[in-house]
Amino acid sequence: MTRVVLLGASPGPENSPTGLRLAALPGNPTVAERLRGQLTSLDPRLATIESGDVATALRALADVAEATTESLFIIPENSLIHDELIYQITKAKRGALALVAKEPRPEVTEEEQDAQEDVVPIDEAEPEIGLNRLEGLPVRSRVGKSRVVSVGTASHAVTRPNAVLLGPLHVSARNAPMLAQTCRELAAMADKFGEDDDLVQLIVFGLVRNGVSVGLRGRRDLFYRRVTTQEEVNEAGAEMAGMNEDRARLNNAVKGADGFFTTYFVSTYSRFIARWAARRGLTPNQVTLISIALGVAAAACFATGDRPWMVLGGVLIYFAFVFDCVDGQVARYARKFGVLGAWLDATFDRFKEYVVFAGLAVGWVVSGNSDDIWILALAAIGLQSVRHLLDFSFGVANRRKPPSPLPTLALDAPDDRALRQALTRRKVERSQGLRGVLKMWTKAGKFRAVHWARKMIVFPIGERFAAIAITAALFDARITFLTLVIWGSVAAAYTLTGRLMRSLV
The missing domain is CATH 3.90.550.10 (Spore Coat Polysaccharide Biosynthesis Protein SpsA; Chain A)
Known part of the structure; x- marks a missing residue:
């Protein structure tokens, strides 16, 4: 309230x-x-x-x-x-x-x-x-x-x-x-x-x-x-x-800090699907169920191992992600939020990924290939699970961290000179050591190429689903898993390094 x-x-x-x-x-x-x-x-x-x-x-x-x-x-x-x-x-x-x-x-x-x-x-x-x-x-x-x-x-x-x-x-x-x-x-x-x-x-x-x-x-x-x-x-x-x-309300329903793929290949039109769904009484949870169904259908297509079905699976996993974005946009546009919806969204995002991993591995085996693919599948699942655990734990710890105090100034001071001097000193202090490195990296984000590179390197869900859809449709499950493991490892190293640095300042 x-x-x-x-x-x-x-x-x-x-x-x-x-x-x-x-x-x-x-x-x-x-x-x-x-x-x-x-x-x-x-x-x-x-x-x-x-x-x-x-x-x-x-x-x-x-x-x-x-x-x-x-x-x-x-x-x-x-x-x-x-x-x-x-x-x-x-x-x-x-x-x-x-x-x-x-x-x-x-x-x-x-x-x-x-x-x-x-x-x-x-x-x-x-x-x-x-x-x-x-x-x-x-x-x-x-x-x-x-x-x-x-x-x-x-x-x-x-x-x-x-x-x-x-x-x-x-x-x-x-x-x-x-x-x-x-x-x-x-x-x-x-x-x-x-x-x-x-x-x-x-x-x-x-x-x-x-x-x-x-x-x-x-x-x-x-x-x-x-x-x-x-x-x-x-x-x-x-x-x-x-x-x-x-x-304006529809535009505000779209997250402002999404990744490159989501921003340019999903949110450009998903907001209109969200408005259509909201005006027809669909709830965010119902849209989430549509996304889950599409994800399971994609996994079933991948499990056949046949090229036409693999292509169809790539299309379905793309639209599973589209509706995964739509459910949040419906919630923000219609202002329908709930604990169940937040839990469903967070839980079944992982469920869709892991079911798709299983479908890809099954399809590789039924196509007459070695069952060693399960090692890559388990590596991808394990890596993604560890990343989500680190994301969750850091988020909880960061919320507990008190905000850095700002300089104060007596209310009866005739001007703000002392306040601005204190802010200048604070700025200099925060520009040294690890703080300085982090600040410099943050400032680099004003360059568009750096901004999107930083968004993509962390391998967010949009990029993951895009990687699965493209590599599965054009290549095979082994290439898909290698992409997920290699890119995911780079993302984990980058994220962990940044969070260790932020924890030390």
Whole structure:
């Protein structure tokens, strides 16, 4: 469950009316009514905090955070937002996540570019009070590639601000106590904040200075905007209606970190199968059963040892993998998750592989070849079993590892200079020894060839099923097993080396 906190009018001269109506929607609901309707599935007992008085609002939020054992989703009441964006933010695994918009870079002439060569590097830049505005909010946040680096206020300077915090903020249950503490500390110094300081911005200001890593989420292909006038409501409503939320939801149903084969030869169309299946009421478990059936049928074809059937087996094992991807995509698109489904998916992925291994070995023997093939089959099964054991054990151990603490800064410090210096020192420390090697290898991933090479070398399930399908259809079982054992051994060595290094840092 998620505890939802609705913030009333943000502090400042532009108080957000709650009577603005969305004429284009059935029932002509107000902005606040629509948002409440969207959030009741998350939390039927929404907490509402009037944010006109900053200190009172912060103390009220602290009370909510102290009383909950759940994650918190904080959002201004005058928000127009897609359902899918709410879902994406609240399901994030980050300890804290904020929706941000970066200030667009101005287009400059050649003369201005030449003049910018004299611009002071950010490491030497002086902190400033952000005066620019973006979507009605002061630009007082500095964000990096993955998290909020620093936040300022009307009396707290920030080094080269480049973004605004739009409003939605998700804080995990483990960070709820820190949220409560931060809100009480901020309430005690409310007189230092200005009329244009946004409440969400103040909350993130405190969290970042107290060492909480606040991740970033952009709007991408989804919609979010705060509205304060009927004209803004009409404009935002038209813009939101012109965006294809269902297509965005479908795209988000596909894993973003899949392997090369899955990305280019499966996910390009499997998402549409997933949508078709979901709209016809098929559950993820039913799709999993289809995948299992195709895998068993492929094994039966391989067991004949005849070339036409081997080719058919290669086609069937490919589509068994396609439906293995589809079941997860159906679950994410239809938002139907369950313990049984997760268990079935993980268990029968291995079942399909091992049944296919057996089918290949049987087919080799019935074709009049030596039964020594079983040695290769058992080697492939053993190697894959050990790899999965290592993957599982490392995942469990890694989840138990506490996150590396971030530098902190007193809330009453007038600027973020000391915080940025501490972050610089931390960066230098993490660039030495094994950490430096791992960081350099991570940075190499920005090159597309290296990125996909790293994806393929670990021999993920997509590449394994592709290797089985291609080698079995074009060659024979011995070539298939040799490919699996050799590539699998390289993948195991690479993975084990990386995980040993990560365990030592």
